[in-house]
Amino acid sequence: MAGGLLQIAEPGESNVKEACAGRVVGIDLGTTNSLVATVRDGNPECLAVDDAGGRLLPSVVEYLPGSVIVGRQAFLDAATRPRDTIVSVKRFMGRGPEELAGTETARRWTPYRFASKTGPVVRFLVANSEREVTPVEVSAEILKTLRARAEEALGGELDGVVITVPAYFDDGQRQATKDAGRLAGLDVLRLLNEPTAAALAYGLNKKSEGTFAVYDLGGGTFDISILKLTGGVFEVKSTGGDTALGGDDFDRALADLVVKRLAITVDDAAEQRALLDACRAAKHRLTDEPSAVVELRGRATITREDFDEAVAPILQRTFAPCRRALKDAGLDPAKPILDGVILVGGATRTPAVRAFVERLFQRPPLADIDPDQVVALGAAVQADLLAGAGPREDVLLLDVIPLSLGLEMMGGVVEKIIPRNSTIPTGAKQTFTTYADDQTGFDLHVLQGERETVDQCRSLARFQLKGLPPGPAGMARLEVTFLVDADGILHVTAREETTGKESSIDVKPSYGLSDEEVERMLLESYQFAESDVKTRLLVEARVEADRIINATRAALASDGHLLAEGGRPPIDAALETLARTRAGSDHRAIVAASEALDHASQDFAQRRMDDGLRRAVAGRRIGDVERKLE
Numbered sequence: 001m002a003g004g005l006l007q008i009a010e011p012g013e014s015n016v017k018e019a020c021a022g023r024v025v026g027i028d029l030g031t032t033n034s035l036v037a038t039v040r041d042g043n044p045e046c047l048a049v050d051d052a053g054g055r056l057l058p059s060v061v062e063y064l065p066g067s068v069i070v071g072r073q074a075f076l077d078a079a080t081r082p083r084d085t086i087v088s089v090k091r092f093m094g095r096g097p098e099e100l101a102g103t104e105t106a107r108r109w110t111p112y113r114f115a116s117k118t119g120p121v122v123r124f125l126v127a128n129s130e131r132e133v134t135p136v137e138v139s140a141e142i143l144k145t146l147r148a149r150a151e152e153a154l155g156g157e158l159d160g161v162v163i164t165v166p167a168y169f170d171d172g173q174r175q176a177t178k179d180a181g182r183l184a185g186l187d188v189l190r191l192l193n194e195p196t197a198a199a200l201a202y203g204l205n206k207k208s209e210g211t212f213a214v215y216d217l218g219g220g221t222f223d224i225s226i227l228k229l230t231g232g233v234f235e236v237k238s239t240g241g242d243t244a245l246g247g248d249d250f251d252r253a254l255a256d257l258v259v260k261r262l263a264i265t266v267d268d269a270a271e272q273r274a275l276l277d278a279c280r281a282a283k284h285r286l287t288d289e290p291s292a293v294v295e296l297r298g299r300a301t302i303t304r305e306d307f308d309e310a311v312a313p314i315l316q317r318t319f320a321p322c323r324r325a326l327k328d329a330g331l332d333p334a335k336p337i338l339d340g341v342i343l344v345g346g347a348t349r350t351p352a353v354r355a356f357v358e359r360l361f362q363r364p365p366l367a368d369i370d371p372d373q374v375v376a377l378g379a380a381v382q383a384d385l386l387a388g389a390g391p392r393e394d395v396l397l398l399d400v401i402p403l404s405l406g407l408e409m410m411g412g413v414v415e416k417i418i419p420r421n422s423t424i425p426t427g428a429k430q431t432f433t434t435y436a437d438d439q440t441g442f443d444l445h446v447l448q449g450e451r452e453t454v455d456q457c458r459s460l461a462r463f464q465l466k467g468l469p470p471g472p473a474g475m476a477r478l479e480v481t482f483l484v485d486a487d488g489i490l491h492v493t494a495r496e497e498t499t500g501k502e503s504s505i506d507v508k509p510s511y512g513l514s515d516e517e518v519e520r521m522l523l524e525s526y527q528f529a530e531s532d533v534k535t536r537l538l539v540e541a542r543v544e545a546d547r548i549i550n551a552t553r554a555a556l557a558s559d560g561h562l563l564a565e566g567g568r569p570p571i572d573a574a575l576e577t578l579a580r581t582r583a584g585s586d587h588r589a590i591v592a593a594s595e596a597l598d599h600a601s602q603d604f605a606q607r608r609m610d611d612g613l614r615r616a617v618a619g620r621r622i623g624d625v626e627r628k629l630e
């Protein structure tokens with residue numbers, strides 16, 4: 001084991017601290033198929049993962065009482081044992097039952113039984129209901145199989161692996177993937193974004209600059225990513241896609257066509273399965289041949305033209321996400337200036353897909369490397385680089401966090417600490433102070449999302465820092481550090497500077513965010529941007545107003561005797577004005593009234609200061625947990 005290979009360094013610095021010599025591989029843990037690759041004599045190659053020498057391991061796990069079957073046989077058994085055979089487990093990674101409810105995944109891909117008491121994680125009930133397994137455990141079975149085959153091929157234990165994940169995977173989904181690796185007994189050197197892996201396989205990192213599009217059409221998912229290479233460093237500029245679109249839809253479109261041709265209806269589940277299997281085989285033949293025959297109670301001859309026509313509407317659905325990703329990356333969707341377009345995913349072998357991509361991006365795509373293998377090959381290149389003698393100029397791979405990370409402020413607004421699309425690893429620090437007098441703790445609430453208010457963002461974690469000595473508001477200095485490591489996992493540390501008290505949390509949410517949801521949250525953030533900002537300004541103005549009102553009232557109560565002659569009426573008047581304005585929704589008026597009160601009470605404040613009391617003035621504040629110690 002190459003323990004301690006990766007340590008989290010200062011943001012921006014490379015994380016490779018020591019060399020990890022020996023056997024390292026890259027793993028493409030796919031929704032439909034998984035692969036493992038390694039670099040031999042300077043060239044990456046995929047390893048055989050099944051007995052027939054095939055390089056694709058179907059990502060299917062079948063649970064029988066007392067045994068587990070992974071791969072081809074499990075894939076074949078899926079039709080007859082649908083409940084005990086888990087397909088597309090990747091869709092469940094890092095997500096809880098609540099998050100899955102009502103999603104596309106829940107609707108389309110679940111013939112499964114789930115354990116009733118699941119808690120925050122999904123549990124499949126398998127092996128004739130004798131066993132409960134989580135998505136992490138199911139993925140670990142796939143990884144264990146890949147590991148065994150790789151160790152067989154390489155003649156010894158693996159020293160480290162790089163596993164690829166979709167660029168849009170959030171903290172929870174990444175953490176779940178890492179956990180699966182660990183459970184399979186693997187030393188996960190790093191998680192790598194799939195599009196970045198594809199670019200590495202093409203050696204694009206050897207150029208010094210460029211902008212690239214990666215079009216990935218797999219079995220059931222479509223991903224588009226725009227990568228930017230600057231000075232040998234990759235950055236994911238934008239991502240998009242459709243989680244319910246892929247080569248499997250081609251199979252269904254072809255099946256519809258066949259049923260129409262043969263004028264039959266297929267209701268029986270087993271026959272439907274047989275039809276889809278036959279259509280998939282025909283689809284594969286149509287990639288190389290002008291026509292193919294599907295037999296089912298008759299023979300239907302399907303030409304390439306028939307097929308192209310049938311799948312055209314499906315391809316069209318990739319159009320909007322591509323345009324949006326180009327726009328997000330600052331390119332003109334009508335005339336994108338790209339230095340390369342990479343095809344990834346088995347479904348991009350279909351000639352119609354290649355033609356579509358060429359039209360869309362106005363250049364012939366790179367397709368010399370098998371699109372099934374390209375991600376695994378790139379992961380192998382990355383593993384090899386990590387295993388080498390430390391950082392090289394061309395190994396820095398930057399990825400981005402898909403949604404902003406922030407903290408809850410008083411009044412329920414979110415202060416973004418790390419903005420979305422920041423390249424990782426990244427870190428940021430911000431200092432906060434107490435809101436109320438004698439506040440002895442901070443309640444920290446970590447959120448993810450683009451909207452301005454807490455209820456519109458996603459809660460990632462909560463933690464507290466307690467035991468501060470009571471003091472006036474604004475005295476404590478809380479420094480909060482957000483660090484997103486190379487794997488996209490967030491570490492939050494809060495440190496109170498005067499006492500040195502510290503508290504921290506690693507955000508490993510037991511479940512993550514679906515990509516549909518990432519998409520939705522992004523869309524909403526654009527849609528609501530204006531009203532959100534207004535809401536936020538209003539909330540902030542009110543919080544500040546309340547603080548000043550309360551502080552002034554408290555000061556008047558305790559130190560009223562310090563007031564100058566005739567000093568009280570102007571303060572009372574300003575107080576009353578502020579209280580009235582605060583009830584309205586004009587944030588500017590509230591700010592002005594707050595300033596007026598501040599102004600009116602300046603002399604009083606000065607007197608109190610002179611009297612030895614320090615009072616806080618401004619600053620953003622985090623709500624208190626325990627105002628008074630006893």
Ligand code: ADP
Pocket residue numbers: 030031032033034217218219220221246247248280283284285287344345346347348349350371372
């Ligand atoms: P994933 O990334 O979801 O694991 P893959 O990249 O392995 O998926 O793609 C699987 C899809 O590619 C399936 O729909 C499969 O039918 C399709 N596919 C594989 N080979 C071919 C081919 N020769 N022609 C057309 N489609 C193919």
Ligand code: MG
Pocket residue numbers: 030031218345375
């Ligand atoms: Mg894939």
